[in-house]
Amino acid sequence: MTKLTKALSENLNFKKLKQMYIFALITIAITVLLSQLLIQHNINSQLNDSRLINISGRQRMFSQKLAKEILILNYATNSSNEKEAISNIKETLKVWKFRHLALQNGNDSLNLPETKSQHLLELFNAVKPNVDYIEKATLKYLSDRDKHVSHTISEQEVQAILDNVAIFVTKMNLIVSQYEYEAFEKVTKQRNIEYGILSFTLLVLFLEFIFIFKPTNKKIELLISKLLTSEKRAIKLARDTEAISIVKENSVKELKSLNFAMENTLLYCRISPQGKIIHMGDKFAKLLQYNPSFDTDKSFSKALTAVEKEQLDIDRIIADKQRSGWQGELNTTTRNGDPLWLDMSMIPVRIRKEESEILVICFNISIRKKAEIEIERLNRENTIEKINQQKIISSRIVENQENEQNRIAREIHDGIGQMLTGLKFSLESINLDDKEKSAQKIEYLKKLSLDIIKGVRTATFNLMPPELTDHGIVSSIAKLTLELTKLTGKNIQFYNKTEFDQRLDSLIEINIYRLTQEAINNAIKYAESSHIIVQLSHSNKILSITVDDNGKGFDVASVEKKRNSESGMGLLFMKERVQYINGRAFINSIPGEGTRITFNIPI
Known part of the structure; x- marks a missing residue:
């Protein structure tokens, strides 16, 4: 059997197989590496194509904006509007000139390349006289405007600027078209290169399959088949010659092992x-x-x-x-x-x-039973504690709902109700025969109507802010901080750090809004803070809202232990609400320095 295995191994030639397999792997690795290098090289050359097309396209808009502002200034009659228009023209001219030079000569801050094709250089040289003329003519026009030169000359200068702007727009169209054409050529070249690399890789894999893997597979199958046949013969021979001895020996070993295991384990x-x-x-x-x-x-x-x-x-x-x-x-x-x-x-x-x-x-199983008994005891205690907490939470929720209903009723009765009563009496007291007093009362009624509308909007805003339904959580929090700043006189700032603009599920949005509202109200009511900062940021999976204040702070651990106090239940309600939408709340506070509350909600 050993001689047969050796002969088969020599016939298979493992050394040659190893060399061929290494050669195949190296070929594939080189192919992949070269393809990636070529692709990365072409991608790097195309990174700024879209920016070039975008900025060159916007140049046409800036030139048209400049012409429009010049026309507005030319027909402006108000001096205050004239100063603002001149300022706008100068700013537009500055941006337009800077971006044109950046396109023509390259700019690192805008990631615009300095090198260009010969045709683009010719197009930029062709548009340069119009750019220079527009710049000089605009500056001359503004100078003449300050010197109060005759209107006829101003009209001529404006017309000349408009004519050059039209020519500039036409020539910039050619530049944008050239940028698009060159970008398309790069993409086409990149696609052809990738097709070529793919074809070469497939060819390499096909050749390796034909000349390496397929022959090797056949030889290995033959070797395994012969080895299995030899193994069967050897097993049969061993069974025929050593059956009795093996059975006896195994029985003794099993008995010894079993006895040892039973005695000691x-x-x-x-x-x-x-x-x-x-x-x-x-x-x-x-x-x-x-x-x-x-x-x-x-x-x-x-x-x-x-x-x-x-x-x-x-x-x-x-x-x-x-x-x-x-x-x-x-x-x-x-x-x-x-x-x-x-x-x-x-x-x-x-x-x-x-x-x-x-x-x-x-x-x-004494240890396990002891642990089970202890777990049952702890579960009973935890269950009782949770039931007690839930009872407290339920009673506080009912109490808060009742207080909120009473507050809304007072607002409607004391504010809106009295104003409506005054509106009714004022309407009844109008005497149409006395036109002067009627006009005065109508003006008063207009102001009173606006106050009533404002009161209704305030009441509905506290119940369900329309900003939240119409525009989402970002806009509603911004509105909330603005309104509370007006009502309380506190400096409350809102920052959308990551420009979050997504809409979420309505249940999640209202809970986020109420959590933020509760955190701000706590900072105003309990912390006695003068500055409050609300920050919103997000990642792919988490929306984070942070409320910072410069108030007096508190000991978080001691407050959380006082579950029956108003502050302790407030923190508990806040954590229960954020857990309801699968989020987490983090509360950090330093007595005398301030408090930070962070809500992390999955999106």
């Missing part, structure tokens, strides 16, 4: 159907403190426990289950008075025709 015991101990393993005897030299009775139940009731239960199980066997958990008491839990199995074993015994195998 298992809690086992052999007992008679009457409950007498035939043999007990060393580990089990050590656990029960059983010594056959002193325990002459050799009763299994008495070896397990010294409690008489428990002994009777064990004897009853042995008597009832000596033929069918038994498995279950048994709670006993050791001789030291400690509880002992055993997972016990009683297995009937027939030794001879008229002789049988019971094999008892146990596992000590």
Whole structure:
């Protein structure tokens, strides 16, 4: 068999296979590396194409904007509007000139390349006279405007600027078209290169399959087939010559291993159907403190426990289950008075025709049972605590709802109701015969109507801000901070740091809004802060809202322990609400320095 394997190995030539396989891997790696280098080179050359097209296209818009502002200035009659128009023209001219020079000569800050094709250079040289003329003519026009030159000359200058702007727009169209054409050529070239690389890679893989993998696979299949045949012959021969010896040896080894395992690892015991101990393993005897030299009775139940009731239960199980066997958990008491839990199995074993015994195998589960009892106790305590907390939360929610309804009723009755009553009396008191007083009352009624509308809007804003329904969470928080700044006089700022503009589920948005509102109100009501900053930021999966204040701060740990206090329940409500939308709240506060509350909500 060894000679056959050696001959097959030489026929297969593993050294040659290894060399061919390494060559195949190196070829594929070189192909992939070259393709990536070429692709990256072409991508780097195309990075700024879209920016070039965008900026060159916007140049046309800037030139038209410049012409429009010049026309507006030319026909402006108000001096204040004239100063603003001149300022706008100068700013537009500055941006337009800067971007044109950046396109023509390149600019690092705008990531515009300096090198250009010959045709683009010719187009920029062609448009340069118009650019220079527009710049000089605009500056001359503004100078003449300051010197109050005659209107006829201004009209001529404006017309000349408009004519050059039209020519500039036409020539810039050619430049934009050239940029687009060159970008298209680059993309086409990149596509052809990728097609070529793909074709070459597929060709390499096909050749490797034909000349390397397929022949090798056939040789390996032949080798394995012959090895399996040889193995079957060897096994058959071994079985025919050593069957008896192997069976005997294995039996002895199994008996020794089983005996060793049972003696040193298992809690086992052999007992008679009457409950007498035939043999007990060393580990089990050590656990029960059983010594056959002193325990002459050799009763299994008495070896397990010294409690008489428990002994009777064990004897009853042995008597009832000596033929069918038994498995279950048994709670006993050791001789030291400690509880002992055993997972016990009683297995009937027939030794001879008229002789049988019971094999008892146990596992000590006292630690597990103790842990289960402790877990049950802790679960009961946690359940009771959660029920109590939920009762407190429910009562506070009902109380808050009632207070909110009373507040809304007071606002409507004291504010809007009284204004409507005044509106009614004022309408009834209008005397159409006295036109002067009627006009005065109508003006008063207009102002009163606006106050009523403002009051209604304030009430509805507190209930459900329309900004939240119409425009989303960003706009509604911005509106909230603005309104609270007006109402409280506090400096409340809002920053959308990552320009978040997505709409979320309505339930998530209203909860985010209420959390932010609660955090700001707490900073105003309890922290006595003068500056509050609300920041919104986001990543791919998390929306984060942070509320910072410069108030007096508090000890977070001590407040959270006071679950029955207003501040403690406020933090609990806040955490319950953010958990309702699968978010998390982080509260950090330093007494005397301020508080930061952060809400992280998955999006």
